[in-house]
Amino acid sequence: MATTTGVNSDLAKERNNSTFDVEELSNFIYRGPEKVKRRRYLHNLATKDPFFRKFKPWAFQTREEQYEICLQKHLYINKKCKELNLTEPVDKFFYTEAAAPHENSPIGLHTVMFIPTIEKQGTEEQKKRWLPLAESLKMIGTYAQTEMGHGTFIRGLETTATYDPRTREFILNSPTITSMKYWPGNLGKTTNHCLVMAQLYTQGKNCGIHMFMVQIRDLETHMPLAGIEVGDIGPKFGYGTNDNGFLRLSNVRIPRENMLMRYSKVLEDGTYVKPPNAKIAYGSMVLVRAAIVTDAARALAQACVISIRYSAVRRQTEVSPGGEEAQIIDYQTQQYRLFPLLATSYAMYFAGRFMYDFYLKTTAEIEGGNLDSMPQLHAISAGLKAFSSWMCSAGVETCRLCCGGHGYSHASGLPKIYIDVVPGCTYEGENNVMMLQVARFLMKMYGKLQNGEALPTFMQYMSTDLNKKSCMTEEVALNCLVMAYEHRAARMIRDAAASMEKLVQSGKSPVEAWNGSTVMLTWAAIAHCHAFVTKLFVETVVKSRMDSKVQSALTSLCKLYAVHGIVENLGGFIQDQFFDSKQVKILQKKLMQLLAEIRPNAVAFVDAFDYPDEVLQSCLGRYDGQVYQALYDYAKSSPMNEKEVLDSYYKYIKPAQNGKYQQYSKL
Ligand SMILES: CCCCCCCCCCCCCCCCCCCCCCCC(=O)SCCNC(=O)CCNC(=O)[C@H](O)C(C)(C)COP(=O)(O)OP(=O)(O)OC[C@H]1O[C@@H](n2cnc3c(N)ncnc32)[C@H](O)[C@@H]1OP(=O)(O)O
Numbered sequence: 001m002a003t004t005t006g007v008n009s010d011l012a013k014e015r016n017n018s019t020f021d022v023e024e025l026s027n028f029i030y031r032g033p034e035k036v037k038r039r040r041y042l043h044n045l046a047t048k049d050p051f052f053r054k055f056k057p058w059a060f061q062t063r064e065e066q067y068e069i070c071l072q073k074h075l076y077i078n079k080k081c082k083e084l085n086l087t088e089p090v091d092k093f094f095y096t097e098a099a100a101p102h103e104n105s106p107i108g109l110h111t112v113m114f115i116p117t118i119e120k121q122g123t124e125e126q127k128k129r130w131l132p133l134a135e136s137l138k139m140i141g142t143y144a145q146t147e148m149g150h151g152t153f154i155r156g157l158e159t160t161a162t163y164d165p166r167t168r169e170f171i172l173n174s175p176t177i178t179s180m181k182y183w184p185g186n187l188g189k190t191t192n193h194c195l196v197m198a199q200l201y202t203q204g205k206n207c208g209i210h211m212f213m214v215q216i217r218d219l220e221t222h223m224p225l226a227g228i229e230v231g232d233i234g235p236k237f238g239y240g241t242n243d244n245g246f247l248r249l250s251n252v253r254i255p256r257e258n259m260l261m262r263y264s265k266v267l268e269d270g271t272y273v274k275p276p277n278a279k280i281a282y283g284s285m286v287l288v289r290a291a292i293v294t295d296a297a298r299a300l301a302q303a304c305v306i307s308i309r310y311s312a313v314r315r316q317t318e319v320s321p322g323g324e325e326a327q328i329i330d331y332q333t334q335q336y337r338l339f340p341l342l343a344t345s346y347a348m349y350f351a352g353r354f355m356y357d358f359y360l361k362t363t364a365e366i367e368g369g370n371l372d373s374m375p376q377l378h379a380i381s382a383g384l385k386a387f388s389s390w391m392c393s394a395g396v397e398t399c400r401l402c403c404g405g406h407g408y409s410h411a412s413g414l415p416k417i418y419i420d421v422v423p424g425c426t427y428e429g430e431n432n433v434m435m436l437q438v439a440r441f442l443m444k445m446y447g448k449l450q451n452g453e454a455l456p457t458f459m460q461y462m463s464t465d466l467n468k469k470s471c472m473t474e475e476v477a478l479n480c481l482v483m484a485y486e487h488r489a490a491r492m493i494r495d496a497a498a499s500m501e502k503l504v505q506s507g508k509s510p511v512e513a514w515n516g517s518t519v520m521l522t523w524a525a526i527a528h529c530h531a532f533v534t535k536l537f538v539e540t541v542v543k544s545r546m547d548s549k550v551q552s553a554l555t556s557l558c559k560l561y562a563v564h565g566i567v568e569n570l571g572g573f574i575q576d577q578f579f580d581s582k583q584v585k586i587l588q589k590k591l592m593q594l595l596a597e598i599r600p601n602a603v604a605f606v607d608a609f610d611y612p613d614e615v616l617q618s619c620l621g622r623y624d625g626q627v628y629q630a631l632y633d634y635a636k637s638s639p640m641n642e643k644e645v646l647d648s649y650y651k652y653i654k655p656a657q658n659g660k661y662q663q664y665s666k667l
């Protein structure tokens with residue numbers, strides 16, 4: 001029975017029954033007790049700061065208020081980060097996630113893409129000129145690449161930057177309606193500068209797409225400059241806090257020094273100097289793709305916290321007539337929907353940790369002049385970005401559905417998380433397109449394998465003997481699970497390659513053969529990413545040092561991740577009889593056992609993510625489980641309840657009850 005004060009008794013029982021110390025697991029997730037302490041300190045700074053609590057809740061704000069309030073919050077965050085000397089990205093990330101949870105920043109693109117692009121693509125002189133202005137917000141900028149007509153195919157962008165050697169200027173133009181920049185975050189109303197991706201023309205030749213710094217608004221009045229038409233694109237599925245914008249450029253002249261020239265250059269006379277690798281200009285996209293993995297993991301983790309705590313508190317339906325109603329977490333169907341997502345949130349967190357480290361290591365090499373790992377970084381970041389945003393967005397929606405009716409209310413906090421995470425499937429490269437980039441890399445690797453060339457370590461599984469059968473026994477060993485994923489990926493890569501080969505042999509061109517095989521190529525890329533994430537999870541639990549009880553519980557969760565993925569995608573695993581029917585039964589049985597094994601630790605697993613209530617902003621996911629009182633308070637706080645009788649009653653309902661409809665004819 002739930003009490004109305006203190007911690008809900010069901011939730012308290014759950015916490016008593018867990019088999020491991022939650023603090024130990026938090027220490028493992030966040031890489032040590034010192035880091036947990038630091039994260040809590042940063043969360044506390046934000047959640048205890050009265051500034052962030054003075055605004056009405058996000059769900060009760062109009063679009064204009066969402067923008068304005070979020071802008072104030074992020075400008076304040078910016079000021080506090082400086083005062084507190086928070087310079088590390090991880091510190092800023094934790095402080096921000098607590099200060100403005102899932103509220104996409106009106107100066108976010110400035111921080112996440114504008115400044116990093118100057119840092120990575122600018123010359124020393126350009127960095128010296130722009131970075132201090134950008135840091136002090138005198139320049140507020142965005143990354144303006146996507147156009148109304150082209151987002152994916154960036155070589156097809158239509159904006160032009162034509163070099164005029166007489167004045168040593170570039171002239172920027174949006175020659176068609178489809179060439180107008182459309183979607184860049186913060187562009188509509190906030191920014192006064194843009195990094196514009198445009199086709200470079202010099203000495204009568206097109207040299208491909210390059211980045212140019214363009215001032216779009218007056219620094220004093222904030223009015224658009226001559227030749228600039230700019231504005232907000234209007235309401236969207238979410239992202240109400242963000243003024244995604246449009247931009248039309250008409251004969252806008254900028255000095256030659258405004259082309260980002262660290263790698264490619266245009267000399268004064270108009271001579272073009274090529275970069276060492278044309279794709280180096282895509283580096284800012286790679287950075288954000290890498291960051292999206294952690295961002296998506298965090299969204300799913302928070303959704304699991306809400307949904308699993310609520311499932312422990314919520315009771316529905318007497319199991320035997322007249323008996324006690326069961327906690328909904330005890331229904332096997334609820335466990336089957338939620339626990340694999342819990343496992344996925346851990347898998348994605350570890351993938352995010354890996355991605356961040358790999359990004360830092362590889363970009364350091366690139367900056368040192370060694371570009372060898374660029375293709376790997378591109379393939380891994382594109383694949384993990386797509387895989388994590390797909391899995392986590394779908395997972396958040398399932399968590400919402402698992403909360404029944406209350407999941408549909410903003411009081412649950414789940415819709416806000418969903419609309420914040422789901423555009424990650426589209427921005428920074430639409431997911432299907434990203435998976436095809438992965439497939440392109442896989443086909444290259446397959447070619448190397450055929451030629452007997454060496455493969456990078458993470459691709460060596462491709463040389464597996466595809467006639468081999470699974471080693472799976474009743475024990476369901478982790479290594480047999482990894483082998484299954486790698487077998488499936490290797491076979492799908494081979495099948496996709498064979499499909500292309502067959503089409504070529506039938507007279508199709510390589511491009512036609514590629515287009516005729518993209519579904520199989522996408523299957524192969526997804527299978528590869530699934531294998532990659534599973535292996536990473538397994539290696540994390542097997543090789544890392546941690547408390548033995550935590551390790552045992554985490555091993556069950558990892559096994560669930562792997563077994564569930566096989567059972568849900570069985571076709572791909574049995575197509576070549578890799579598993580026989582006896583082994584399939586073993587896996588199905590193991591899946592049910594694992595659900596039962598994880599059940600006593602479900603709440604502890606979500607508690608270990610250590611998200612304070614102020615971050616979750618959910619009546620259902622509260623640490624104390626007092627969900628009903630919270631729902632009642634939430635309903636009472638709705639602006640719709642400020643008056644007992646709304647004006648609309650007198651204006652519309654009352655007259656209608658009296659058969660009077662004249663007010664409509666006035667319209
Ligand atoms: C434990 C907790 C730790 C916490 C730590 C956290 C720290 C992190 C802090 C930060 C957190 C912040 C959270 C972030 C949340 C996110 C908020 C984001 C807000 C929204 C931002 C949205 C911005 C945008 O959307 S910008 C626009 C993005 N646009 C795209 O992505 C366009 C997609 N299209 C493309 O990329 C290309 O067109 C592509 C790749 C599809 C094709 O390119 P192209 O036409 O040039 O290709 P081809 O000529 O066909 O050549 C292909 C060839 O090129 C290679 N290649 C392509 N790209 C790259 C690359 N980037 N690098 C290297 N190589 C590349 C490709 O592999 C091919 O090679 P081949 O050898 O020829 O095969």
Ligand SMILES: Cc1cc2nc3c(=O)[nH]c(=O)nc-3n(C[C@H](O)[C@H](O)[C@H](O)COP(=O)(O)OP(=O)(O)OC[C@H]3O[C@@H](n4cnc5c(N)ncnc54)[C@H](O)[C@@H]3O)c2cc1C
Nearest residue numbers: 143144145146150151152183184185423426427428429432
């Ligand atoms: C919230 C949000 C914020 C954004 N912020 C920014 C920003 O700050 N700066 C910026 O420049 N842009 C931004 N964008 C734009 C974003 O990067 C693009 O929308 C994205 O890259 C997808 O491109 P697209 O819209 O042209 O989709 P399209 O390419 O038109 O995709 C439509 C469909 O066609 C398919 N498709 C397209 N090409 C291929 C192909 N080659 N093979 C197979 N299928 C294909 C896709 O899979 C998809 O299903 C933002 C978008 C959103 C939603």
